[in-house]
Amino acid sequence: MDHEHARAPATWGTAAQATLHCLTGCAIGEVLGMVIGTALGLSNIATVVLAVALAFVFGYALTMRGVLRAGLDFRSALKVALAADTISIAVMEILDNAVMLTVPGAMDAGLTSRLFWAALAGALLVAFVLTTPVNKWLISKGKGHAVVHQYHQGH
Structure with missing residues (x-):
C-alpha cells in the first residue's frame, strides 16, 4: 500500500483528534489505576x-x-494499535504521572479529596496539551495515528 496516499494530513486538528482518542483510553486506564491503587492503599x-x-x-x-x-484479524489489529499508539501513550503517561507525583499531597489525598481529582484532571489536561505536538509530528512522518487512519476511511 502506498502510505503517502493513505496519510492523514498533519494538521493541528488531526493531531488534537488523535491525541483526544489516545487520551480517552489513557484516561480510562489512568483513572481506574489511580482509583484502584488509592482504594487499596x-x-x-x-x-x-x-x-x-x-x-x-x-x-x-x-x-x-x-x-x-x-x-x-486480531493479530493485525494488535500490530496496528502498537504502531499507532505506543509513542503517544508513553508520552502521555510520563507527563500525567509526573504531574500527579509533583502536586504536593495529590497521590495521598484519597478518592474523596478534591485535590486528588483536580490534580488528576490537571494532569490529563497537561498530557493532552503537550502530547498534541508530538502526535502532529508523528502524523507528518506517517507514524502514530497516521497508521490507523486508513482503517477509519468510510467508517
Missing part, C-alpha cells in the same frame, strides 16, 4: 505502575476495537 509507585499498565491496555483496546470493526 498501594504505594505511589505501585499505583502509578498499575495506572500506566491499564492506560496502555485501554488505549490499545480502543484502537483495536476500531480496526477490528474495519475487518482486520
Whole structure:
C-alpha cells in the first residue's frame, strides 16, 4: 500500500483528534489505576505502575476495537494499535504521572479529596496539551495515528 496516499494530513486538528482518542483510553486506564491503587492503599509507585499498565491496555483496546470493526484479524489489529499508539501513550503517561507525583499531597489525598481529582484532571489536561505536538509530528512522518487512519476511511 502506498502510505503517502493513505496519510492523514498533519494538521493541528488531526493531531488534537488523535491525541483526544489516545487520551480517552489513557484516561480510562489512568483513572481506574489511580482509583484502584488509592482504594487499596498501594504505594505511589505501585499505583502509578498499575495506572500506566491499564492506560496502555485501554488505549490499545480502543484502537483495536476500531480496526477490528474495519475487518482486520486480531493479530493485525494488535500490530496496528502498537504502531499507532505506543509513542503517544508513553508520552502521555510520563507527563500525567509526573504531574500527579509533583502536586504536593495529590497521590495521598484519597478518592474523596478534591485535590486528588483536580490534580488528576490537571494532569490529563497537561498530557493532552503537550502530547498534541508530538502526535502532529508523528502524523507528518506517517507514524502514530497516521497508521490507523486508513482503517477509519468510510467508517
